[in-house]
Amino acid sequence: MRISLSRILSLCLILTAVSFVGRAQEPQMIDQIVSKVGDKIILQSDIENQVLQYMAQGYGNKSEMKCNVLSELMVQKLLLTQAELDSLEVGMNQIESELSRRLNYFIRQVGSQEKLEEFYNKSLIEIKEDFRPLIEEQIKTQMMQGNIVSSIDASPKEVRKFYNDFEEDSIPLVNAQYEIKEITLYPPKNEKARNESREKLLEIRKRIIDGERFSTLSVLYSEDPGSARRGGELGFRTRDELDPAFAKAAFSLNDDGGISRIVESEYGFHIIQLIAREGEQVNVRHILIIPKLKTEQKVATKNKLDTIVTEINSNNLSFENAALKYSQDDQSRFNKAYMINPATTSTKFELENLIKQEYNVVKDLKEGEISEPFESVDSKGKAVFKVIKVSNIIEAHRANLKEDYELIKNMAIFEIQQEVFKKWLDEKKAKTYIYVDKSSHNCEFLEEGWLK
Numbered sequence: 001m002r003i004s005l006s007r008i009l010s011l012c013l014i015l016t017a018v019s020f021v022g023r024a025q026e027p028q029m030i031d032q033i034v035s036k037v038g039d040k041i042i043l044q045s046d047i048e049n050q051v052l053q054y055m056a057q058g059y060g061n062k063s064e065m066k067c068n069v070l071s072e073l074m075v076q077k078l079l080l081t082q083a084e085l086d087s088l089e090v091g092m093n094q095i096e097s098e099l100s101r102r103l104n105y106f107i108r109q110v111g112s113q114e115k116l117e118e119f120y121n122k123s124l125i126e127i128k129e130d131f132r133p134l135i136e137e138q139i140k141t142q143m144m145q146g147n148i149v150s151s152i153d154a155s156p157k158e159v160r161k162f163y164n165d166f167e168e169d170s171i172p173l174v175n176a177q178y179e180i181k182e183i184t185l186y187p188p189k190n191e192k193a194r195n196e197s198r199e200k201l202l203e204i205r206k207r208i209i210d211g212e213r214f215s216t217l218s219v220l221y222s223e224d225p226g227s228a229r230r231g232g233e234l235g236f237r238t239r240d241e242l243d244p245a246f247a248k249a250a251f252s253l254n255d256d257g258g259i260s261r262i263v264e265s266e267y268g269f270h271i272i273q274l275i276a277r278e279g280e281q282v283n284v285r286h287i288l289i290i291p292k293l294k295t296e297q298k299v300a301t302k303n304k305l306d307t308i309v310t311e312i313n314s315n316n317l318s319f320e321n322a323a324l325k326y327s328q329d330d331q332s333r334f335n336k337a338y339m340i341n342p343a344t345t346s347t348k349f350e351l352e353n354l355i356k357q358e359y360n361v362v363k364d365l366k367e368g369e370i371s372e373p374f375e376s377v378d379s380k381g382k383a384v385f386k387v388i389k390v391s392n393i394i395e396a397h398r399a400n401l402k403e404d405y406e407l408i409k410n411m412a413i414f415e416i417q418q419e420v421f422k423k424w425l426d427e428k429k430a431k432t433y434i435y436v437d438k439s440s441h442n443c444e445f446l447e448e449g450w451l452k
Contacts, residue, residue, distance in 0.1 A: 035070065036435040037077035046073060067443035070436075074450065076141050078428045083144040090139045093281055096236035099128055099135050104230045113215075113231070148424050149417040154409050162412035163401055171398045174407065177348040178362055179392040181319055181337035183308060184329035184378075185385050187301045193291035197269045201262050201289050205271050208259060214273045214285050223268065224288040224381075232285035233275065246270060250284045251277075267380055293383055298375065301385040305373035309387055312370065319370070319389050329378070338391070342379070346406065348394070358388065365390045 035042040050073075051065045103116070103124070110116050113124055120127055154162070163171075204221055208214050215231025222228040239247040243265035253260060253274035260272040268290035275283040308326055311317045317325070323337035332339050338347040351359055357376040365371060370389045378384050399408055429449045436446060 032437070034437045034440055035074055035077075036433070037074050038081045038432050040077035040080060042070065042073045042077065067440070067445060070440055070443060071445045074434075075425065076138075078425065078432060079141045079144040080137055081432070082428065083140040086144070086147070088140050088143050088147075090136050090143070092278065093236050093238060093241070094139055095132060095136050096281075096283065098139060099131055100230070100233060100235040102135070103127065103131070104233075107230075145421075149420055152413055152417050152420060154412040154416060158416070159405070159409045159412050160401065162415060163399075163408050172407075172411075174394075174397055174399050174404055175350045176396045177350055177394040178390055179347045179394075180339045180349060180358075180362060181323065181389045181391050182329065182332050182339050183305065183319070183323045183327045183337065183387050184332070185301050185305060185326070186328050187293055187297040187383060187385065190291065190294050190297050193294055193297075194269075197289040197291045198262055201269055201271055201287065204287060205259060205262070208271075208273075214259070214287070218285055218287045221289070222287040223290045224286070227286065232273070232287055234284055234286065236276075236278065236281040236283045238281050243267065246272070246286075250274070250282050253277075253282075253284070267382070290381070298385075302373045305385055305387050309370060309373070329384075337389075339388075344406075358386075361388060362390060367391075367393045 031043050031045045033041050034044050034047060047066055047069050050069045051062060054065050054069070055062060107113050107116050110119060116127070117123055122130070200221075204217055208217060215233070218228055218232030222232055224232075227234055237250075239251065242250065245263055246265045246267075249260045249263040249270075250272050253272065255274065258274045260270075263270045263272060268288050270286045270288050273285040275285060277283075304326075308317075308322050312319055312322050320337045323333050327333040327337070335347075339349070340347060341349050341353055343353060349362075351363060354362060355376065357374065361371045361374055365388075367390050371387050373385055373387050376384050376386050394403060397403070401408060426449055434450055434452060436451060440446070441451070
């Protein structure tokens, strides 16, 4: 049986023994040990709870899922044992960030933090204390997975061999790709809009001081979509992970629940509430208000871009030199105006890789054409105006070594990683005490060296 590294490396490591779905099932079954890997045990409840999670997401049938989950959990136990032998350490911020992500998922499932606390008959802080050791173990497992295969590379010879081994009709199809150049301008600041943002935050801050919940008002008013749905909570962060002005205000809050004055960062204006501080990290909530663009700001920015495009079209200035002279996005400005795909760090984009504003423009451009000025957003959610040029269109095709070398190389590396990880598993299985209860001996994966 080939073990899929993508499946192993992207396991949905969930909160098993105390998961919401598992707790909700009645009546409660009597637990038993299904497997033991080294000194790590796997309980029937671990399997049942995770099966319920997968089934709720529409994956497979229940009997197949039980064997799949048992296989995954046994692999995890081998990895955890090795992680402990290698003394892998996990940073607090990693643990808190993942813990917040998972608990927020459960809160969305049950409807509110209050309902989750009622279900467990514990405060959110107590729930976190229960889950934190499990999260640490699971992150160690993921780190161990990465350590086993992270140094693997593929030589040009290996890449060519991997490609030549494909049957012609099995060579993967590559969607159409675009190379895009851009000139980006930020609209000038408008003091009236800035004052309006401050006034709105002052009103919200007064409501919090008067007794309304910070988290509720964050959901209603914050313009940071990533944290607003979590009641504004960011999770534990160090100073270096925060905007300098935001960090200064957050770390100056002394009491749990303390509320900052209005803080201006590169993202906009905030008020901040301290949740907890541990050493050199803080966990805070915030409400972000971004100053709204006024018509005159938009017009001024578009007019400037129109002038730049006229200069380019008059052959007085190349697009690349215009970007170097005028663009306010340093990444593309110093890269011959090329936009960089954040997912691949290459200059190639499939249409679906683009954000909505850019997709709507690029899809109608031919190779070599320059767009009209249009409004978009940058990676921090700030409004920007752009003109873009489609520098190159690579039509949909079957992958080849000339145009798609990096893609084929990554596929070759993945294949090698699978082989290396399977070899590692086989070696660990041979050296590790493994017990599996007879009730699970019908699972086919056990024939791959799990049963002694």
